[in-house]
Amino acid sequence: MKFTIQRDRLVQSVQDVLKAVTSRTTIPILTGIKLDVTRDGVTLTGSDSDISIESFIPAEEEGNEIVEIKDTGKIVLNARFFSEIVKKLPLNTVEIEVLVNFQTIIRSGKAEFNLNGLDAEEYPHLPQVEEENSFKLPTDLLKTLIRQTVFAVSASETRPILTGVNLKVEGDELTCIATDSHRLAMRKAKIETEVKGEYNVVIPGKSLNELSKILDDNNEPISIVITDNQVLFKAKNLLFFSRLLEGNYPDTSRLIPAESKTDVTVHTKEFLQAIDRASLLARESRNNVVKLSTLEGKVIEISSNTPEVGKVVEEIQAQSIDGEELKISFSAKYVMEALKALEGTDITINFTGAMRPFVIRSLHDNSMLQLILPVRTY
């Protein structure tokens, strides 16, 4: 194996596949990045066996030579050292050559590294994914879907299925749901391209977070291929595999109240900032709890009280308050995260009494819903 490559392209691909590599693996070869050089280009692979990422650098792109291939071949190089080395090379081109015994030379200008490589034959094979069952989404929509739901997955392994996002496809409708049993985030979207099959799978939140970091913000289509135990996201020159979580995702539809007793419409940013301020003095107490009360004249009062520190109270002018008078306590953290995930300048909150979950939606957008359980404070 011997090739010369543009350093920037190599650095970018290494950074991408590095997101799947962990130093905490029990499988030594997975601490490495696999390089596979063919006449077409260089394929880099990183994996922690839950997530696998493959990045392809074509030999030629739009008539420009990216890689000059002298000999094809494969090698596995220590991910941490290899990634630090390529970042700090002195010139814009790098020559990589494998000698006997997996000894690998990395040459740029007058700097020459000699790294101990590992046998690529020992690197696990990536899952074979049948591309029968797939659909496409614009990349930026996929990133938005992830951003608006993944924060609500459970951080606890008590119920492993809740650490993932439930992705459902029925007809041309895609639904993403995440819940940690204290709050729930749901986002729906229309799939504009042809859909083959119906799906109901749970993708680990961690996988979606890593995927989101790698994807560029553009509207290029990304293919989503679903099998029994794997999901594959296919973008240009990039394959992202994740295992699926096993088990049935709870039916959350009956959690969402069909009717409400108090409806409030308020400016998102004003509401968010008032809760943020009230939470400053609530931080010391359990669960970061703040209190909301409806007052006369479309006024909402946000307050918190921690006797050993002090108290805070703030009034906000709502656009409308309809229905019963209400006093309710909730986690400031959950409501702030929900508000940040919503789009639009105004939100509507539907309350069903102080003891029942409440629902936050953008004023003129029903594709997105945030549900939060209140906190009992007496």
Place this chain on the structure above:
Amino acid sequence: MKFTIQRDRLVQSVQDVLKAVTSRTTIPILTGIKLDVTRDGVTLTGSDSDISIESFIPAEEEGNEIVEIKDTGKIVLNARFFSEIVKKLPLNTVEIEVLVNFQTIIRSGKAEFNLNGLDAEEYPHLPQVEEENSFKLPTDLLKTLIRQTVFAVSASETRPILTGVNLKVEGDELTCIATDSHRLAMRKAKIETEVKGEYNVVIPGKSLNELSKILDDNNEPISIVITDNQVLFKAKNLLFFSRLLEGNYPDTSRLIPAESKTDVTVHTKEFLQAIDRASLLARESRNNVVKLSTLEGKVIEISSNTPEVGKVVEEIQAQSIDGEELKISFSAKYVMEALKALEGTDITINFTGAMRPFVIRSLHDNSMLQLILPVRTY
């Protein structure tokens, strides 16, 4: 006590004095910030008893009203809560009012905080510093002096005196020295203003780091007042007190070799980057050691070798190599920190054999010197 103040000015002063406040104090009142309101303005104080910082906000500045004072008085407010509150207030003005029992109201727009304050009479008095013994330096020169020396202080409390920077004034010459006994940084400067007295004190490295963060980058003069056990830095509207370290600083002058056997002149950045690259594979081994060898034709070879990982070798073209042939090993970390502290595009290194300390200087600047002890590798 009751006053209204521009929020930005209050935020800035709180951030400054907060640098002296630690939550790890055993004296509860020092977890607070003292506010002292007189007819002239508001003085804020933070202290951890080693460092004390006082920031003054004048009632009026250049004809603009910064503070509207209704009632004078004093209060101590929890530093963490107070600083977070003022940062997140909704409007550009804040009203602060102390009621009975040290209850303090912080009001901005429709947000109203009620913080439990503490009695300002219990706050320790700042040291009284006689302003007899003082001299002045431009602020940016003081910051440079700190930056070029403080990184070399000892991180270990084994010899507490080495955790400080030795500051000496003789005539109009100021010398700052820091050493952790493996390397030494020395910087000299001329004092352009009148100097009262001669000094030889040791200022804690931590104090100088905090001071440097607070000072703006300008050439306004800053007064340095030295007493037996305190140093006071006086800038506009800012007082920064630090205790001095007790004990005699070691005489370091005899550590600096008077002659050399091999002299190398090289481009600073090229040399720094080659050492950085060589250190990538040296990281795993003890002390981050790299090796330098002089070769024929004014060439320097930088290399490192960690058998379990690999090796790296790089050649650099020096501008000149005079004297004996040399092979020497040193800590990449120490040399890189020394090179970053030096100014100028080229450096000269004076070696006195593989076992003796070597000295790095900027090519045409003798005000600054970095001395480093080599590492025995056999």
